[in-house]
Amino acid sequence: xxxxxxxxxxxxxxxxxxxxxxxxxxxxxxxxxxxxxxxxxxxxxxxxxxxxxxxxxxxxxxxxxxxxxxxxxxxxxxxxxxxxxxxxxxxxxxxxxxxxxxxxxxxxxxxxxxxxxxxxxxxxxxxxxxxxxxxxxxxxxxxxxxxxxxxxxxxxxxxxxxxxxxxxxxxxxxxxxxxxxxxxxxxxxxxxxxxxxxxxxxxxxxxxxxxxxxxxxxxxxxxxxxxxxxxxxxxxxxxxxxxxxxxxxxxxxxxxxxxxxxxxxxxxxxxxxxxxxxxxxxxxxxxxxxxxxxxxxxxxxxxxxxxxxxxxxxxxxxxxxxxxxxxxxxxxxxxxxxxxxxxxxxxxxxxxxxxxxxxxxxxxxxxxxxxxxxxxxxxxxxxxxxxxxxxxxxxxxxxxxxxxx
Amino acid sequence: xxxxxxxxxxxxxxxxxxxxxxxxxxxxxxxxxxxxxxxxxxxxxxxxxxxxxxxxxxxxxxxxxxxxxxxxxxxxxxxxxxxxxxxxxxxxxxxxxxxxxxxxxxxxxxxxxxxxxxxxxxxxxxxxxxxxxxxxxxxxxxxxxxxxxxxxxxxxxxxxxxxxxxxxxxxxxxxxxxxxxxxxxxxxxxxxxxxxxxxxxxxxxxxxxxxxxxxxxxxxxxxxxxxxxxxxxxxxxxxxxxxxxxxxxxxxxxxxxxxxxxxxxxxxxxxxxxxxxxxxxxxxxxxxxxxxxxxxxxxxxxxxxxxxxxxxxxxxxxxxxxxxx
Numbered sequence: 001x002x003x004x005x006x007x008x009x010x011x012x013x014x015x016x017x018x019x020x021x022x023x024x025x026x027x028x029x030x031x032x033x034x035x036x037x038x039x040x041x042x043x044x045x046x047x048x049x050x051x052x053x054x055x056x057x058x059x060x061x062x063x064x065x066x067x068x069x070x071x072x073x074x075x076x077x078x079x080x081x082x083x084x085x086x087x088x089x090x091x092x093x094x095x096x097x098x099x100x101x102x103x104x105x106x107x108x109x110x111x112x113x114x115x116x117x118x119x120x121x122x123x124x125x126x127x128x129x130x131x132x133x134x135x136x137x138x139x140x141x142x143x144x145x146x147x148x149x150x151x152x153x154x155x156x157x158x159x160x161x162x163x164x165x166x167x168x169x170x171x172x173x174x175x176x177x178x179x180x181x182x183x184x185x186x187x188x189x190x191x192x193x194x195x196x197x198x199x200x201x202x203x204x205x206x207x208x209x210x211x212x213x214x215x216x217x218x219x220x221x222x223x224x225x226x227x228x229x230x231x232x233x234x235x236x237x238x239x240x241x242x243x244x245x246x247x248x249x250x251x252x253x254x255x256x257x258x259x260x261x262x263x264x265x266x267x268x269x270x271x272x273x274x275x276x277x278x279x280x281x282x283x284x285x286x287x288x289x290x291x292x293x294x295x296x297x298x299x300x301x302x303x304x305x306x307x308x309x310x311x312x313x314x315x316x317x318x319x320x321x322x323x324x325x326x327x328x329x330x331x332x333x334x335x336x337x338x339x340x341x342x343x344x345x346x347x348x349x350x351x352x353x354x355x356x357x358x359x360x361x362x363x364x365x366x367x368x369x370x371x372x373x374x375x376x377x378x379x380x381x382x383x384x385x386x387x388x389x390x391x392x393x394x395x396x397x398x399x400x401x402x403x404x405x
Numbered sequence: 406x407x408x409x410x411x412x413x414x415x416x417x418x419x420x421x422x423x424x425x426x427x428x429x430x431x432x433x434x435x436x437x438x439x440x441x442x443x444x445x446x447x448x449x450x451x452x453x454x455x456x457x458x459x460x461x462x463x464x465x466x467x468x469x470x471x472x473x474x475x476x477x478x479x480x481x482x483x484x485x486x487x488x489x490x491x492x493x494x495x496x497x498x499x500x501x502x503x504x505x506x507x508x509x510x511x512x513x514x515x516x517x518x519x520x521x522x523x524x525x526x527x528x529x530x531x532x533x534x535x536x537x538x539x540x541x542x543x544x545x546x547x548x549x550x551x552x553x554x555x556x557x558x559x560x561x562x563x564x565x566x567x568x569x570x571x572x573x574x575x576x577x578x579x580x581x582x583x584x585x586x587x588x589x590x591x592x593x594x595x596x597x598x599x600x601x602x603x604x605x606x607x608x609x610x611x612x613x614x615x616x617x618x619x620x621x622x623x624x625x626x627x628x629x630x631x632x633x634x635x636x637x638x639x640x641x642x643x644x645x646x647x648x649x650x651x652x653x654x655x656x657x658x659x660x661x662x663x664x665x666x667x668x669x670x671x672x673x674x675x676x677x678x679x680x681x682x683x684x685x686x687x688x689x690x691x692x693x694x695x696x697x698x699x700x701x702x703x704x705x706x707x708x709x710x711x712x713x714x715x716x717x718x719x720x721x722x723x724x725x726x727x728x729x730x
Contacts, residue, residue, distance in 0.1 A: 003562050003563045047504070047505055048504065049504055049505070049507070049508035049509060050504065050508060050509035050510075051509070070621065070707055070708075071621045071653060071654075071655070071706040071707050071708070072582075072653075072706060073707070101626065101627065101628070102627070102628060102631070105618070109543070110521055110522070110523065112543075114497070117497070117501075117581070118501060120580070121498070121501050121502065121505060121580070122505060131582055131583065132582055132583050132651075132653070132706065133577070133581075133582060133583025133586065133677035133678075133706075134581075134582050134583065135490050135491075135545035135546075135677075135705070135707065136490070136491075136494065136543075137490065137543040137544070137545070138545055138707045140544060141544070141545060141618070141705070141707035141708050141709055142707075144618040144620065144708055145618075145620040145621060145707075145708055148620060148623075149618060150617060150618050150619070150620075150626045150627065150628030150629075151617065151618065151628060152554075152615070152616040152617060152618070153544065153616065153617075153618035153708065153709050154542060154544055154551050154554075154555070154616065155542065155543045155544040155545075155548070155551075156540065156541065156542055156543070156555075157521075157522055157523050157541040157542065157543040158523045158539070158540060158541055159521040159523045159524070160521075162523070165540060169540075169555060169558070172558050172559070172562050173558065175562070176407065176558060176561060176562070178558075192501060192504055193497050193500050193501050193504070193520050194520065195509075196500060196501070196503075196504040196509035196512055197500065197509075197512060197517045197518065197520050199509040199510075200509050200510065200512040200514060200517050201514070201517060201518070251564075252537070252538035252540075252559075252564060253481075253536060253537070253538060254485075254527070254530045254535055254536050254537065254538050254539045255536075256480070256527075256530040256531050256534055256535050256536055257531070258531075259518045259519075259524055259527065259528070260518050268536055271481070271536075388521075388523070389518050389521050389523070389524055389527065390521075390523055390524050390526070390527025390528075390530070390539065391527060391530070392523065392527065392538075392539060
């Protein structure tokens with residue numbers, strides 16, 4: 001019942017930007033993926049009183065210092081990284097000043113500027129900086145202000161799937177004719193509260209993020225920002241822009257099951273994958289790789305593997321998964337955008353980097369995880385899943401831009 | 406432009422018992438103004454964060470008000486969109502204090518996941534078996550209007566057939582800047598797609614949203630004119646504009662820009678959160694006073710600006726009671 005890829009305008013990716021544990025810029029990101037990814041390290045927060053302090057961290061000397069303020073608020077690392085990645089994406093897309101003036105911004109952000117609020121509580125930042133309200137999720141506004149983007153500015157907060165939903169919302173805006181160009185993505189910094197809660201829930205791995213490994217004990221977070229410029233194919237063609245990929249399909253569902261655990265049946269996750277394929281007008285045979293949600297939490301990975309087998313059946317044995325969180329950690333609200341950005345790169349480069357080596361693959365997760373070397377992308381499209389607390393499921397399908405007008 | 410029909414309204418607001426009264430609330434309500442035991446009969450509610458309780462109770466009222474229509478919609482075709490800025494800030498303050506003073510093991514486990522404020526919408530989805538989707542918007546102050554717009558867009562795209570759109574806020578914890586002006590409470594709207602040229606006889610009216618962005622300190626730009634033109638191009642100019650603004654540079658710029666845009670413009674101070682503009686929107690829909698055409702506009706110091714165009718209809722609510730169970 002969801003409208004299809006051809007109901008409305010086609011949506012292409014014409015610019016990308018990122019900052020992650022692999023460094024600054026999309027080139028560094030791709031090179032880092034090919035080189036085997038990052039390694040976790042303790043967060044630089046002396047007030048984080050918790051057993052597990054490991055994260056996949058953006059190198060401290062690469063965390064931008066500016067912009068430091070927005071209206072009455074001091075900006076923490078998350079919004080500052082968002083601005084850096086957004087600037088890269090917009091420059092990469094070659095957007096001129098006139099286009100930027102009406103550019104819409106839709107970001108997925110759950111914790112936003114939480115780092116500043118935590119600094120205030122720890123006495124590092126002054127609460128007297130202002131008597132006026134300092135909203136936590138001002139990241140999209142910081143990006144809008146930095147770029148002079150006067151179009152709609154929306155922040156979406158669907159927990160760890162937030163930016164996956166943001167990408168879909170941005171695409172819907174273009175398909176519906178509301179906007180020609182939308183900057184979308186997400187950004188999150190280190191948060192003590194997020195780390196503390198996951199410690200309390202026993203949901204962090206003591207060593208590394210190792211999705212689908214038999215010995216996985218939970219996830220490990222990463223910080224960073226990932227941005228994509230989405231554009232109607234007509235608009236991109238008119239200005240002679242080069243597209244990396246087409247965002248061909250996006251679908252949502254909700255488990256309505258439990259605050260933190262996925263529905264073990266996987267029924268709703270399955271539905272969102274099938275609807276995304278339907279919207280894209282593609283079949284399962286058109287999918288050449290999957291960027292799974294794959295967090296390293298035991299039940300999540302097992303349910304997702306089962307859902308993938310149900311969708312792809314025996315094709316699953318040969319279908320490569322690129323388990324991104326094993327290389328950059330679980331980037332929380334940014335995870336969906338990092339998944340979409342990675343899928344665009346797989347489509348663009350026509351290959352799938354090697355996964356981080358597993359000690360022993362979980363037999364409850366019978367999916368293909370190439371670990372020795374990159375493998376070719378044998379089909380035209382890549383599926384991305386992003387799931388979250390509360391049973392939020394979003395699936396995206398990216399394909400080559402060849403078919404776009 | 407995408408439009409929503411509003412079929413049901415519900416509010417949980419200090420000092421305002423019904424949607425028609427939502428414009429004026431008690432600024433600093435006494436503790437106990439909301440009684441969860443009375444508002445939410447059944448088990449499992451008392452230990453939820455208060456903003457979650459407000460949202461659940463407001464939604465029950467809105468669904469009762471909407472009558473039977475939502476019941477007929479399958480779970481896979483139901484959606485929830487919730488706007489919030491501060492719903493989990495008090496909890497987050499408490500959790501962080503626990504970490505700082507005793508360590509992460511002292512965090513209360515039952516409410517732990519609600520540090521992710523999207524859990525408030527997810528809890529609503531569990532309550533009413535919503536499998537279509539849940540979406541949370543959290544843009545400063547415009548999150549409620551963004552929720553309506555995102556909902557309208559999702560309906561137009563075929564992602565659901567009926568929606569609950571809500572906004573919920575809790576008082577900011579005292580050390581937090583702006584706590585004295587906190588928005589408190591929740592509103593909920595049951596919405597369905599508007600059919601072109603057809604008035605739904607059970608609707609309060611319809612609403613359309615446009616947003617724009619005005620960088621702090623910048624002069625009003627084409628984007629504001631674009632948004633206004635898009636909202637007013639196909640109908641009579643509104644006789645009245647409700648502006649819910651703060652005293653920031655953005656708020657003042659929008660107030661100046663509004664002069665002459667409609668017959669009269671009233672400016673109401675905005676609170677910390679996204680609820681104040683949604684209260685005004687709900688009240689206008691419920692009362693339909695000052696004529697059928699209205700615009701409610703709001704803006705945040707950070708630059709977010711959003712407009713809601715309302716077309717109210719004669720209505721006869723509350724209707725027959727129904728539920729989504």
